[in-house]
Amino acid sequence: MSAGLLILFYLGLSLGPLILAWAQELDPRTPWDELATGLGFLALAIILVEFLLLGRFRLVTGRVGSDVVMRSHQLLARAALVLAVLHPFFYISPRTPAPAWDVTRQSVVDQSWHALWPGIVAWLLLGGLVAMALAKEVSGLRYQHWRLLHGLGAAVIAGFGVLHALRAGRYSADPALAAVWLALLALALGALAYVYLIAPLLRLRRPWRVREVRHEADRTWVLTLTPDFRGRLPYRAGQFAWLNVGKPVVSLDENPFSIASAPSAGPEIEFLIKEQGDSTCRTGQIAPGTRAWLEAPHGHLIIDKHPDAAGIALVAGGVGLAPLMGILRELHATGDQRPTALIYGNRHAGQIAYGPELERLAREHGTELVHVLSEPPPGWTGETGLITPDLLRRHFGPPDRHGWLYVLCGPPPMLTMVEDTLIDMGIPAHRILSEQFVYD
Ligand SMILES: Cc1cc2nc3c(=O)[nH]c(=O)nc-3n(C[C@H](O)[C@H](O)[C@H](O)COP(=O)(O)OP(=O)(O)OC[C@H]3O[C@@H](n4cnc5c(N)ncnc54)[C@H](O)[C@@H]3O)c2cc1C
Known part of the structure; x- marks a missing residue:
């Protein structure tokens, strides 16, 4: 499915309830009442479809990238919050019981406690959930605990939101629309159950084992896994996996890491x-033989989709080298004759990973290797400072590099600068693939 079709599908799911309500052709209420209901419908539909934007469904992430999916998830959650917060304030019809003639509740707003309380609970919880997401870094919660609370909170909001729509909604009294709300709720809860329960259980048939943990650079480790089943992971160079090492197969302790092989x-x-936080700082203590589980492959840094690119340019910041290393290794292992260049930025020389192997690839395959250090040691002859627009223009400026594919991975500010510079240099956006390591 193309990205365009995915967007259409998304719009269909989130606008579907609104369209079904409109198609009922009930006697219209005041425009303010209709607007209030419309905002509520949109908010609830967006919340329910958010569960498909968990960044775990390859049908979605494979087209647009996990980071784009996660950023959309966050932006849409904020949009849903604004719509949901506003929606009750637009009702202007009297909040009294409907007169006998008004069977479709055209002249009043249902204010029974029975109809209202699920909406109030969902309304308050939604504000709390978005606030908790925004304050993730300062909350002091472990990421895994935060994720559990986030998922459970979202499921409760979805349930109470649908209950409110079914009880209070004038349009949702229609059996077809009620069925759509229930189907969307089932889809949302099913997506959650699939990602955190069913998919992990299916992974029981494909266990992995740690073969080696090797210190590679300053606070940086190479972890090698070997399959404990007949077969292999069908991944492509540059993709990433959700990795769970030494924990039960159903566990919240899983983190995304790019595949460097x-x-x-x-x-x-x-x-x-x-090493970044509580789980990565324990990497060096993982014993060979430890059981591991992989949920993969994910990610869209896939160069095979660009066979017409005349060359491959890679820009890595720090550990952002990981997926690009996989790409470089694959290009050379498969005898791809296209020219390659790697600009690799670090703070100091001790942070350079795969140093000797990169030198060998440069020697044997002609990869143009540009190390950039912001704190260079005495006698350093390579580039110094940060990766800047000027440095990119010097290395990627020659006209023959306009037909290349550019693959970027590193800290978000660096990625933004590199993308902007490349676009400025006339590189078409579809020839730039980039992935960041944070979803915040
Ligand atoms: C697509 C992708 C590929 C990545 N590839 C690599 C790689 O090849 N090598 C590498 O060293 N790092 C990689 N990372 C970053 C790595 O996932 C985090 O550094 C790691 O999860 C931190 O976990 P922690 O428990 O040690 O740190 P914590 O202190 O728990 O978390 C530090 C930060 O890492 C992020 N994080 C933590 N846990 C998760 C999680 N389960 N899911 C998503 N984000 C999380 C959050 O932003 C959090 O604030 C990648 C991240 C993404 C999104």
């Missing part, structure tokens, strides 16, 4: 992991 090198999988 080349698919054609064999069934083993390699990750380059930088």
Whole structure:
């Protein structure tokens, strides 16, 4: 399914209830009442479809990228919050019981406690959920606990929201529309159950084992997994996996990591992991033989979709090298003759990962290797400072590089700067693939 079709599908799901309500052709109420209901419908539909934007469904992430999906999830949650907060304030019809002649509740707003309380609970919880997401970093909660609360909170909001629509809604009294609300709720809860329960259980048939943990660079480790089943992971260079090491198969302790190995090198999988927080800081203590589970492949840094690119330019910031290493290794392992260049930025020389292998690839395959250090050691002859527009223009400016594919991975500010510079240099947006390592 193309990205355009996905957007149409999204619009269909989130506007569907509104369209079904309009198609009922009930006697119209005041425009303010209709607007209030419309906002409520839109808010509830957006909330229910949010469950499909968890960044775990390849049908979605494979087209637009997990980071785009997660950013859309966050933006749409804020939009839903605004719509939901506003919706009760637009009703202007009297909040009294309907007179006997008014069977379709055209002249009043249902104010019975029975209809209102589920909406009030969902309304308050939604504000709390979005506030909790915005304050994730300062809340002091472990990421995994935060994720559990976020998922459970969202499920409760979805349930109470639908209950409110069914009880209070003038249009939702229609059996077809009521069925659509229930179907959307089932889809939402089913998506949650699939990602956190069913898919992990299905993974029981495909266990992995840690073969080696190797110190690679400053606070950075290489973790190699070997499959404990007959077969291999059908991934493409540059993709990432959700990794769970040493925990039960159903566990909230799983983190996304790019695959640094080349698919054609064999069934083993390699990750380059930088210590960041509670789970990554324990990487060096993982014992060989530890059981691991992988949910993969994900990600859209896939160069095979661009066979017409004349060359491949890679720009990595720090551990952002991981997926690009997988791409470089695959290009050379498969004898791809296209020219390659890597600009690799770090703070100091001790942070450079895969140094000797990169030198070898440069020597044997002609990869143009540009190390950039912001704190260079004495006698350093490479580039210094940060990766800047000027540096990019010097290396990627020659006209023959306009037909190349540009693959970027690193900290968000660096990615934004590199993308803007490349676009400024006339590189078409579809020739730039980028992925960031944070969803916040
Ligand atoms: C697509 C993708 C690919 C990545 N590839 C690599 C890689 O190849 N090598 C590497 O070193 N790092 C990679 N990361 C980053 C890595 O996932 C985080 O550094 C790691 O999850 C931090 O976990 P922690 O428990 O040590 O730190 P914590 O202190 O718990 O978290 C630090 C921050 O990491 C992020 N994070 C933590 N847990 C998760 C989670 N379960 N899901 C999503 N984000 C989380 C959050 O932004 C959090 O604020 C990647 C991230 C993404 C999104």
